[in-house]
Amino acid sequence: MNAATGSICFCNTLTRRKEKFVPIESGKVGLYTCGPTVYDYAHIGNFRAFLFEDLLKRWLEYRGYKVTHVMNLTDVDDKTIRGSQKQQVPLEEYTAHYTKAFFEDIKTLNIELADYYPKATGHIPEMVKLVKQLIQNGYAYKGQDGSIYYAISKFSNYGKLSHIKVDELKAGARVKTDEYTKEEAQDFALWKAWTPEDGDVFWETELGKGRPGWHIECSAMSMKYLGETFDIHCGGIDNMFPHHENEIAQSEAATSKKFVNYWLHNEHLLVEGRKMAKKLGNFYTLRDLLGKGYDPIAIRYLLLSSHYRAQFNFTFEALDAAGAAVGRLRNFARRLEGADGNGSGGKVAELLRGVQRSFGEAMDDDLNVSVALAALFDFVREVNGLLDADVVSGSEADEVDAVMKRFDGVLGVVGEVAEEEALSKEAEELIAKREAARKAKDWATADALRTRLSELGVVVEDTAQGVRWRLVKKT
């Protein structure tokens, strides 16, 4: 709708500034997001990244852009190889299990599917081609161990994303013992020569027997699906260096073109104020939380409701609060259905204009979702007031509902009011009996029936427009 105005701004890691978003091709966006390494179940920190990217994509779509979204699946690296060997299953079988789990999880969290999910193992030829190009351009060399390395000293722009100066990288920070075959300690592997530890995981290629380095897959696959220069690349802040820095070095050295126009990085999640770590006992996968009985949509709301560039402190108290906030939005959606007033005299229309403007301006400003949600809740409160006064007409309620659905197309937390969920015959009869009792002012019977229904997971609410019911999860 507002795509033509180009009013969206993002904080671009490349410049460390907020910039107006201008796509390469009007009305279209090429988006690449670093996906999971399928060696284990993804944890809630991973999902914060995927949810941020989902919000970004949905917002671009809200503003009328046609987004082509690519997310890679890293299915060959040290961790996947080690994992498969430990379980003594073929690599493909091992990664297939966690890939399947990943897709189940993103469905659970109501994350929209990307257009492409390229796997590293499915793009070996593309990677080989890219490495050959880098050798030809003089940016890569073969080490004594037979691996192909990227010579970062040849790429003058190295460090432009992370603002790291290569010669300041502390050698003392972390030095791997097996790196003596490289010309410089900071050089990274494009192609790793086979070693016995790799077992049967290798490809015979023009680069020799071995497997790809980690960074090359994202360069090869993003350019394959989105072109040599594309609009937006996202990932967690930890990927900024070295991964994304290396992607730039590989891609730009191969093509002599700018790789990506906008780099967006999300900050990490803390859990109860601490870094999430297995040894601290605060490490949670999505499945852990579902196992504790939490609503995945509450998890979605919580991880989405604060700004992506700020560290976010995950607590169970906040998760409960998120569930309640979602409940408020759902109650509102349900309430609209019963509206049958005579019209608000233009008040609803005015509120609708206001909330669309405020919500939109907030989201356009580097996805300031907290401010957008504040605008949304202000709106909900005001319309609830009008509903209390019974002045909202059916057609006004429909308009409100339509706008709420558009917002929810971005937030993805309300969903359809579940009317299809049929009441059991027993519950239906109990409701009818209760109505009869209420009519007869037999409150004792009516309350007993309400308690009985509640035990069946049916909450009944009496309203001016008649009885309303909803199903709740039995706990």
Place this chain on the structure above:
RNA sequence: GCUGGGGUGGCCGAAUGGUUCAGGCGGUAGCCUGCAGAGCUGCUCUAUAUGGGUUCAAUUCCCAUCCCCAGCUCCA
């Protein structure tokens, strides 16, 4: 160690050089309801880590201190 981000009420989280520091959650009182639920309204007592400085005015800018987090080669 070097580099960068951050510390806001009972909890989570916005925003800003200046009339009362969003919003959600929780608590509480009132309205509504047969009661409840949902909803609305009020309240939640000194909420901006600490100590200085600049300023007519700082939570916001500057300095110092404390604490948390991240990056420093394959962790979102």
